Structure formats: structure tokens, C-alpha cells
Amino acid sequence: MAVTISDVALAAGVSKGAVSYALNGQPGVSPDTRDRILKVAKDLGWKPSLRAKGLSSAKAYALGLVVARNPSLLGTDPFFPAFIAGIETALAEHDYTLVLSIATAPGAEERCYRKLVDNGRVDGVILTDVRRNDSRIPLLLELKVPAVTLNRPDTGSPFPAVSVDESAGIVAAVEHLVALGHRRIAHVGGGQEYIHGRSRRIAWEESLAGAGLISDLFAAADFTAAGGVAATADLLRRADRPTAIVYANDLMATAGQSYAQSLGLSVPGDLSITGYDNAEFTQYLNPPLTTLATDPMLWGRVSARVLLNQLAGTHDGEDTTLPAPRLVVRASTGPAPA
Amino acid sequence: MAVTISDVALAAGVSKGAVSYALNGQPGVSPDTRDRILKVAKDLGWKPSLRAKGLSSAKAYALGLVVARNPSLLGTDPFFPAFIAGIETALAEHDYTLVLSIATAPGAEERCYRKLVDNGRVDGVILTDVRRNDSRIPLLLELKVPAVTLNRPDTGSPFPAVSVDESAGIVAAVEHLVALGHRRIAHVGGGQEYIHGRSRRIAWEESLAGAGLISDLFAAADFTAAGGVAATADLLRRADRPTAIVYANDLMATAGQSYAQSLGLSVPGDLSITGYDNAEFTQYLNPPLTTLATDPMLWGRVSARVLLNQLAGTHDGEDTTLPAPRLVVRASTGPAPA
DNA sequence: GGAATCAACTGAACCGGTTTAGTAGTAGAC
DNA sequence: GTCTACTACTAAACCGGTTCAGTTGATTCC
Numbered sequence: 001m002a003v004t005i006s007d008v009a010l011a012a013g014v015s016k017g018a019v020s021y022a023l024n025g026q027p028g029v030s031p032d033t034r035d036r037i038l039k040v041a042k043d044l045g046w047k048p049s050l051r052a053k054g055l056s057s058a059k060a061y062a063l064g065l066v067v068a069r070n071p072s073l074l075g076t077d078p079f080f081p082a083f084i085a086g087i088e089t090a091l092a093e094h095d096y097t098l099v100l101s102i103a104t105a106p107g108a109e110e111r112c113y114r115k116l117v118d119n120g121r122v123d124g125v126i127l128t129d130v131r132r133n134d135s136r137i138p139l140l141l142e143l144k145v146p147a148v149t150l151n152r153p154d155t156g157s158p159f160p161a162v163s164v165d166e167s168a169g170i171v172a173a174v175e176h177l178v179a180l181g182h183r184r185i186a187h188v189g190g191g192q193e194y195i196h197g198r199s200r201r202i203a204w205e206e207s208l209a210g211a212g213l214i215s216d217l218f219a220a221a222d223f224t225a226a227g228g229v230a231a232t233a234d235l236l237r238r239a240d241r242p243t244a245i246v247y248a249n250d251l252m253a254t255a256g257q258s259y260a261q262s263l264g265l266s267v268p269g270d271l272s273i274t275g276y277d278n279a280e281f282t283q284y285l286n287p288p289l290t291t292l293a294t295d296p297m298l299w300g301r302v303s304a305r306v307l308l309n310q311l312a313g314t315h316d317g318e319d320t321t322l323p324a325p326r327l328v329v330r331a332s333t334g335p336a337p338a
Numbered sequence: 339m340a341v342t343i344s345d346v347a348l349a350a351g352v353s354k355g356a357v358s359y360a361l362n363g364q365p366g367v368s369p370d371t372r373d374r375i376l377k378v379a380k381d382l383g384w385k386p387s388l389r390a391k392g393l394s395s396a397k398a399y400a401l402g403l404v405v406a407r408n409p410s411l412l413g414t415d416p417f418f419p420a421f422i423a424g425i426e427t428a429l430a431e432h433d434y435t436l437v438l439s440i441a442t443a444p445g446a447e448e449r450c451y452r453k454l455v456d457n458g459r460v461d462g463v464i465l466t467d468v469r470r471n472d473s474r475i476p477l478l479l480e481l482k483v484p485a486v487t488l489n490r491p492d493t494g495s496p497f498p499a500v501s502v503d504e505s506a507g508i509v510a511a512v513e514h515l516v517a518l519g520h521r522r523i524a525h526v527g528g529g530q531e532y533i534h535g536r537s538r539r540i541a542w543e544e545s546l547a548g549a550g551l552i553s554d555l556f557a558a559a560d561f562t563a564a565g566g567v568a569a570t571a572d573l574l575r576r577a578d579r580p581t582a583i584v585y586a587n588d589l590m591a592t593a594g595q596s597y598a599q600s601l602g603l604s605v606p607g608d609l610s611i612t613g614y615d616n617a618e619f620t621q622y623l624n625p626p627l628t629t630l631a632t633d634p635m636l637w638g639r640v641s642a643r644v645l646l647n648q649l650a651g652t653h654d655g656e657d658t659t660l661p662a663p664r665l666v667v668r669a670s671t672g673p674a675p676a
Numbered sequence: 677g678g679a680a681t682c683a684a685c686t687g688a689a690c691c692g693g694t695t696t697a698g699t700a701g702t703a704g705a706c
Numbered sequence: 707g708t709c710t711a712c713t714a715c716t717a718a719a720c721c722g723g724t725t726c727a728g729t730t731g732a733t734t735c736c
Contacts, residue, residue, distance in 0.1 A: 004722055015686045020724055030684060050457045051398070052722030055389045056691050062437070075420045075634075076618040078413030081440075085412060088440040097459055099400070100438045102419075102426040119388045121435055225618055251619060258622040280414040280563055281589060281617075284596040286624045296413075342692055353716045358694060368714060390692030394721050 064122035086300025167203035169292040169325030174207040181336035186217035186242035228252025250275035268334030287331035402460035424638025505541035507630040507663030512545040519674035524555035524580035566590025588613035606672030625669035
């Protein structure tokens with residue numbers, strides 16, 4: 001079978017302990033001996049067994065990510081694949097791996113976390129899609145597992161957060177529309193139970209207030225295409241219909257734009273539209289979508305790094321803030337109708 | 339700390355071995371004793387340590403998936419999230435987990451597989467995006483790791499395959515266009531180094547031949563939006579320009595449709611377009627895209643099951659074939675121009 | 677020059693399971 | 707009434723690492 005530490009010890013004429021010390025850079029072996037052991041290990045092609053390491057050091061050498069979304073929304077969101085790719089770039093440097101769980105059923109999420117931790121699958125978890133008063137925070141505390149949250153939870157959380165200033169993005173979008181002469185700027189919100197759904201709405205409200213406009217044109221949705229259509233229909237039925245709609249994500253914006261056009265409205269002639277995420281397909285819409293570009297890959301990389309630092313005990317406990325989303329102006333926004 | 343097998347043995351007044359036998363349903367304990375042990379274990383809340391199990395049984399209780407795509411394409415493809423969700427549903431039933439690696443750099447793919455296997459992270463892997471003469475087949479043989487492939491590789495592969503009859507989908511799309519009176523039906527192909535890229539092209543060729551048409555309108559692309567635009571431009575520049583284009587995926591179709599419209603062409607008035615995948619956003623395009631609906635979640639679930647059966651030694655060695663894609667007719671296809 | 681200190685190393689215990697070899701007790705065969 | 711066969715169990719080895727408690731030999735100190 002594979003070569004073990006005993007084989008190396010035997011070949012180098014030392015004890016197993018010495019090999020272990022040599023490999024891990026611990027004191028207890030002379031430089032000469034260390035070099036000799038390492039050379040023998042290399043010659044023999046020894047790969048320390050992660051399983052054995054894990055058993056004796058009680059570590060999994062893996063991080064966990066539980067994604068709780070319904071499968072249809074999952075496939076449309078460009079966030080996760082890029083986010084995960086970012087995580088991987090950080091993990092690759094440290095011989096850690098990512099254990100991914102997808103919880104589609106409602107109650108499955110908590111079970112996923114419990115299982116990952118109880119089974120010792122992971123040393124820490126990354127918490128995405130943080131909700132208001134998120135029940136996972138106390139859960140993770142109970143499970144005593146280190147974690148990182150994307151954005152800072154509203155309830156007290158002892159875990160470091162890696163945040164993006166989403167407000168800045170929405171503010172930029174609203175200011176762009178105001179500069180184009182829009183006065184009735186609506187917002188189709190994502191699920192308001194999510195921190196990011198709510199913060200985007202609040203940013204919309206505040207930036208309208210800053211421009212001296214009232215924020216009465218809000219329609220609640222849930223980040224899905226169908227929800228985006230329903231919310232758009234609601235807004236366009238109103239007497240004082242908006243001339244611009246700021247959507248909380250690209251999928252709703254895409255669906256909303258399509259719906260508005262099906263009513264015979266021109267985009268952006270009658271209605272300007274902005275999205276959020278800069279999904280690749282948005283530049284191929286008719287018209288191409290003005291949206292907010294984020295960097296999910298960076299977010300993934302930084303989150304994983306913060307978590308790894310925390311595991312290594314070298315995290316400073318500070319939150320990290322990533323650059324704000326960048327406004328990408330395309331043809332779905334234009335001057336307000338006269 | 340956590341309760342171990344020794345605690346249970348002590349509490350039940352038996353040896354560790356007896357507890358192990360009882361738990362695993364092996365002979366060597368009387369029914370009475372077995373029940374007593376299981377009760378004690380339950381009362382104590384004993385969870386056998388996966389790490390210890392893994393060490394002694396040399397198993398990881400995990401499957402591996404290596405995704406090798408450039409990050410931008412990753413985010414746009416609805417396939418993977420749903421596919422992974424399907425894998426999870428199968429794994430959840432067996433206390434297995436999924437270890438996901440994303441290889442963005444070119445040479446990283448092989449390293450990922452080696453690392454997963456050498457480190458004993460996984461008991462088997464799922465091979466997606468199978469290429470012609472795929473170097474991963476010999477690699478996995480060398481690593482002696484069980485595997486499942488999505489679609490049957492062209493070179494001999496000892497691994498069971500889970501396949502979708504992609505030809506049937508393309509044939510349905512072509513027949514739909516022929517029925518609409520189209521005679522010049524082009525194909526924008528995905529990467530021809532992929533089994534599925536090539537088989538879609540061949541299906542296009544054969545179904546044209548079946549209708550007595552010649553298949554000279556082929557443009558190579560790579561499944562990306564940019565590639566789709568370039569290929570479309572190529573086709574539309576030709577003297578004998580097509581009246582319909584069958585794309586190998588939705589993203590290229592979306593980009594191609596947008597490009598054609600930017601030239602002033604009407605879809606479907608001047609040009610009919612079909613996609614492949616039925617990504618959710620395609621129903622919100624202008625016009626909504628006629629495309630082929632697949633079931634990636636089912637594919638994931640079945641692939642994982644086949645692999646798990648293989649690990650358990652209960653796989654029959656047969657390939658599995660899933661239902662063919664379903665043609666979803668929307669407004670991007672219409673009668674051929676006069 | 678003898679005690680104290682330290683570096684360098686060994687042997688064994690340990691992590692928490694599985695598995696093998698061995699033992700006691702019972703039942704059946706003849 | 708012994709011999710065999712079998713059940714039900716235990717003790718210990720084992721998986722492959724880490725780590726603790728010693729041991730040895732050289733160095734330092736006074």
C-alpha cells in the first residue's frame with residue numbers, strides 16, 4: 001500500500017516521533033537529521049495521511065458551505081459559482097478543501113450544519129445569505145464551530161464578517177437615475193428577511209430622501225423572476241407609475257424589463273431599469289441592462305482567508321470591508337420621459 | 339468531550355468490539371445484547387466519529403467533483419448548481435458528502451484530482467464535461483479511484499456512464515425549424531473537444547441530412563457569450579446566410595440573438611433561434627428563447643447513486659440513459675422568411 | 677569534578693473506531 | 707460422556723499520525 005510514517009522512520013533510522021517533528025517543523029530534531037528525514041520522505045514519496053492527521057489532531061482540514069436556496073433560483077444566480085471559485089483559490093494555498101451542502105428543503109438547512117459539524121466534516125463554516133435575526137448564529141454558537149458571515153448580522157454575532165457596502169451601489173444607481181431627470185424611482189426589493197435585501201431597500205430610501213424625493217414606490221419580491229414580474233406589475237398598475245425601477249438583482253430586473261416591454265412600454269424610453277450583480281447575460285438583453293457589478297470571487301477568497309486565519313488563531317477580530325459595487329451603465333437607463 | 343465508543347462499551351458493560359458489532363449490524367452479539375447496546379448508545383447520544391471510522395476502514399465517505407471552467411462561464415451556466423443539488427439529494431441518504439474543487443487554471447485540473455485522491459478526501463469522483471480522448475480517464479485509472487462519467491467517453495472507459503441522448507434534443511429542434519419552412523439551418527457549436535459539444539453538432543448534421551438539407555452552415559464556438567457573438571457574426575456575413583440558427587447552449591443563443599438584433603434583423607422574422615439548457619432567464623428574453631430543457635438535477639442524483647452503488651459493489655456495470663431533452667417552443671422561432 | 681541544564685531523540689500512549697485471534701459456555705451428535 | 711461445532715463475547719492489534727514522558731550524552735556553571 002501507500003508509504004506511511006513508519007516506513008519513513010525505518011528508512012531514515014529514526015523513530016516515528018522524529019519524523020513527525022521533522023515534517024512539522026517542530027523542535028526536537030537537529031537540522032542535519034531533519035534534512036535527512038525530509039530527503040528520505042521525499043525519496044519514498046511519502047504523503048502524510050490526512051485521515052490519520054485528522055484523527056489525532058481532531059481536525060477536518062475542510063471548510064463547509066451550506067447553500068439554502070430553491071434549486072431554480074440557484075441555477076440562475078451567478079453569485080455562487082464565482083463565490084465558490086474564490087473560496088477555492090484561498091483553500092488551495094492551505095491544503096484545505098470545501099465541503100458543499102445544498103439544502104433545498106426548508107428544515108434541511110439546520111440539519112446540514114449539524115451533520116457537518118457533528119460528523120467532524122469541517123473546521124469552520126461560511127455563512128451566506130444572512131437573514132435578519134438569523135437562527136444560524138445561535139446554532140453555530142451551540143455547535144461551537146468557527147464561522148465567517150457575509151455581511152454583518154443585525155443581531156450580535158461573535159463571528160468576523162466580510163462585508164460589501166451595498167448601499168454605495170444602490171446610491172450610485174439612484175444618483176444615476178436622478179441625474180437623468182427621474183423623479184419617480186421605484187424599488188423592487190429582494191426578500192426583506194435577508195440582510196442584503198433589506199439594506200438595498202434602505203439604501204434606496206435614503207438616497208431618494210437625499211435627493212428630496214419620497215420613497216413610496218416600493219414593491220416587495222423575493223429575488224426570483226416570477227416575483228420580479230409580479231412586483232413590476234404592481235408598480236406599473238399604480239396611478240403614479242414610476243419612470244425608473246431599481247431592482248435588487250439582475251434576474252428580477254430581466255424579468256421586469258421583459259414584462260414592461262410586453263405591456264408595450266419602451267425601455268428606457270418609458271421606463272428605465274437597473275439591476276444588481278452584473279450577470280453575464282445582462283449585457284445581451286434588449287436593451288442591455290444597466291447594473292451593479294460586484295466581485296463574488298474576491299468575496300469568496302477573502303471570506304475563506306479570514307476563516308482560515310481564525311482557525312490558525314491569527315485573525316485580528318476585525319470585520320473586513322470589500323470595495324463597493326461598481327455601476328455599469330448600459331442602455332436600459334435613459335432620460336426620464338417628458 | 340464527545341462520547342466515544344469506549345464510553346458506550348463501559349456503560350453497557352461490554353467491550354468496544356461488541357459495540358462496533360452491534361452498531362454495524364454484524365453477527366457476534368445476541369439480539370438482546372444488541373438492543374441493550376443500541377439503547378445505551380442512544381441514551382448517551384453517541385455519534386461514531388467519522389474520522390476514526392475513516393482511518394480504520396480507509397474510506398472518506400465523500401465523493402469528489404472537480405469543475406474545470408473559467409469562472410466567467412461558470413457563473414452563467416445554470417447546469418452546475420442544479421446538478422450539484424441533485425448530487426446532494428442522493429448523498430444525503432447515505433451520510434456521504436460532496437467535496438467540490440474548482441480548477442480555474444489550465445493545469446490545475448489534474449492536480450485537483452491527484453490531491454483529492456492522494457489525500458484520501460474522496461472515495462469516488464464524478465466526471466463532467468467529458469472531452470474527446472479525455473486524459474482524465476487514464477489519470478483516474480492510475481489513481482485507482484472509482485468514477486462515473488457524464489456521457490460515455492469516446493475512448494474506452496471502464497467507468498459506468500450516465501448519459502442523456504442529446505441528439506434527440508437537437509433533432510427535435512431541427513425538425514421544429516424544418517416544419518416552419520427553414521432550409522438554411524445553421525449551428526453554432528460548443529467546444530468540439532467536448533463529447534457533448536461534438537454530439538450536438540453531429541446530431542445537427544444528421545438531422546439536416548435526414549431532411550435532405552446540407553449542413554454547410556457550421557460555426558465553431560466555445561459555449562461562451564463572446565464566442566457566440568463571433569460565430570453568429572461569421573454566419574450572418576455569409577452570402578447564403580441562414581434563416582435559423584441552432585445554438586449549442588443558451589448563453590451563446592442569447593448573445594447571438596442580441597447581436598443579430600443589433601444588426602437590425604428581426605427575431606424570428608428574419609432569423610429563428612434555438613438554445614439549449616432552458617436557463618431560467620431565457621423566458622425573459624426578447625423574444626423569449628425556444629430552447630431544450632434538460633434536467634440537471636436528475637442527472638446529478640442519478641450519477642451520485644450510480645457511483646455510490648459502485649462503491650457498495652452493487653452496481654450492475656450497465657450505463658444509464660436519462661430522458662432526452664424536451665423542446666420548449668417560445669417566440670424566438672417562427673416561419674422562415676419568404 | 678559533580679550537579680544542573682539542555683538538545684536530540686526514543687518508546688509508548690493516544691485519537692476512536694474496526695477487525696482478528698482467542699476463550700468461555702452451551703448444544704448437538706454419537 | 708466426550709468430542710465437535712457453534713454462539714457470544716473479550717482482549718488486543720491495527721489504521722497512521724501526534725504528543726507526552728523519559729533517556730542519553732554533551733555543555734555549562736561554580
